[in-house]
Amino acid sequence: MLNYSYRFLFFSLVVLLQACAGSPQKPPEDLLSLTEAQMKIRSYQSRVYDATEQKKVLRAVVSALMDLGFIIERVNVPLGLVTAGKFARDGFVEATVTVRPKGDERMEIRANALFNTRPIEDPKAYQNFFAAVQRSLFLRD
Amino acid sequence: MNRKWFGTLPITTRSSEQRSWLAGWTGQRWICLVLLGGILLSGCAAAPPLPEQFFQLAPASARHKALQTRMVTAADQRELLSASAAVLQDLGFHIEESVGDFAMLRAAKERGAREYGQEIARVFIFLLSALGRNTIVIPVDVQQQIAATLVVFPEQKDASRYRVRVVFFRKIWKSDGSSGGRTIPPGRQRMEMIYDPLIYQQFYAKLSKSMFLGIHQI
Numbered sequence: 002m003l004n005y006s007y008r009f010l011f012f013s014l015v016v017l018l019q020a021c022a023g024s025p026q027k028p029p030e031d032l033l034s035l036t037e038a039q040m041k042i043r044s045y046q047s048r049v050y051d052a053t054e055q056k057k058v059l060r061a062v063v064s065a066l067m068d069l070g071f072i073i074e075r076v077n078v079p080l081g082l083v084t085a086g087k088f089a090r091d092g093f094v095e096a097t098v099t100v101r102p103k104g105d106e107r108m109e110i111r112a113n114a115l116f117n118t119r120p121i122e123d124p125k126a127y128q129n130f131f132a133a134v135q136r137s138l139f140l141r142d
Numbered sequence: 143m144n145r146k147w148f149g150t151l152p153i154t155t156r157s158s159e160q161r162s163w164l165a166g167w168t169g170q171r172w173i174c175l176v177l178l179g180g181i182l183l184s185g186c187a188a189a190p191p192l193p194e195q196f197f198q199l200a201p202a203s204a205r206h207k208a209l210q211t212r213m214v215t216a217a218d219q220r221e222l223l224s225a226s227a228a229v230l231q232d233l234g235f236h237i238e239e240s241v242g243d244f245a246m247l248r249a250a251k252e253r254g255a256r257e258y259g260q261e262i263a264r265v266f267i268f269l270l271s272a273l274g275r276n277t278i279v280i281p282v283d284v285q286q287q288i289a290a291t292l293v294v295f296p297e298q299k300d301a302s303r304y305r306v307r308v309v310f311f312r313k314i315w316k317s318d319g320s321s322g323g324r325t326i327p328p329g330r331q332r333m334e335m336i337y338d339p340l341i342y343q344q345f346y347a348k349l350s351k352s353m354f355l356g357i358h359q360i
Binding site: 056059060063064067068069070072073074075076077078087088089090091094114116121122123125126127128129130133 | 191192193194195196197198199200203206207210239241243244246248289291293295307309311332333335
């Protein structure tokens with residue numbers, strides 16, 4: 002008899018607890034807003050150069066990426082976009098670089114890279130990339 | 143008689159001091175030792191790569207660049223790109239991506255990747271394992287994609303001169319293997335850059351022939 006009471010109590014609890022389960026979670030409202038950390042990442046992913054010709058800077062970026070062992074996957078000149086990738090030990094590195102005019106005499110290069118689909122957030126990685134771009138721009142000049 | 147046997151046991155144990163220190167080790171101790179060794183050796187495994195290394199120029203990058211690049215004299219960039227595409231087609235590649243205004247091509251071809259060395263190792267390990275309980279079939283390379291990316295860089299100072307850079311690389315897929323009844327998954331696809339000078343020389347020789355171009359090593 003007691004056994005039946007326990008079972009009834011157990012099922013009642015399960016039914017009650019189900020009611021506590023909320024409706025499917027909504028995405029957070031601040032999903033697209035920039036956090037301070039994201040702003041910081043963006044600052045070291047971007048660099049501005051004195052250059053007037055977008056295509057010339059784009060060529061320097063492609064040349065630098067090839068020097069770094071990347072395979073160029075796509076180039077879109079009107080958008081100033083380059084996507085490249087390379088196999089590294091234990092995974093795959095993907096890089097997306099955009100070149101956009103900033104004013105009349107300057108070009109902004111923005112790079113972001115992923116390692117095994119996870120964003121690379123180490124500032125040193127981007128410093129090394131921009132050093133290679135600068136070298137390529139300087140050599141071409 | 144039984145008493146005498148038990149009586150001799152402590153004497154035997156004492157006399158074992160003269161034996162090797164390993165003689166008294168039980169199976170459990172051996173397992174512990176092997177596990178400890180395994181843990182210590184795992185420390186020697188290569189650490190994961192640091193992100194900053196992905197964008198660092200390799201010491202050999204200048205040599206590789208020289209291998210992949212040629213200075214070409216041509217009347218027109220478009221004609222040069224078209225000739226490059228034709229050479230890649232002649233070599234069995236299919237063009238996957240072409241950007242005319244940037245003068246860039248991406249091409250690939252599929253080929254078998256079986257090698258005698260790997261096949262011999264596979265048979266040898268299979269025969270060796272057949273002596274035991276489980277037969278082992280190790281995974282081997284079966285398929286590869288040879289790919290090329292070509293970019294034409296116009297020279298700023300001379301409108302008739304172009305820097306052509308082609309990069310050859312290959313992606314390799316392994317077969318699956320088995321150990322007894324269990325399947326060994328094929329493992330990850332891997333990529334290798336091709337740095338054989340002969341491949342690049344052959345490509346540029348064909349390009350030169352197709353357009354009667356003046357091609358110079360830089």
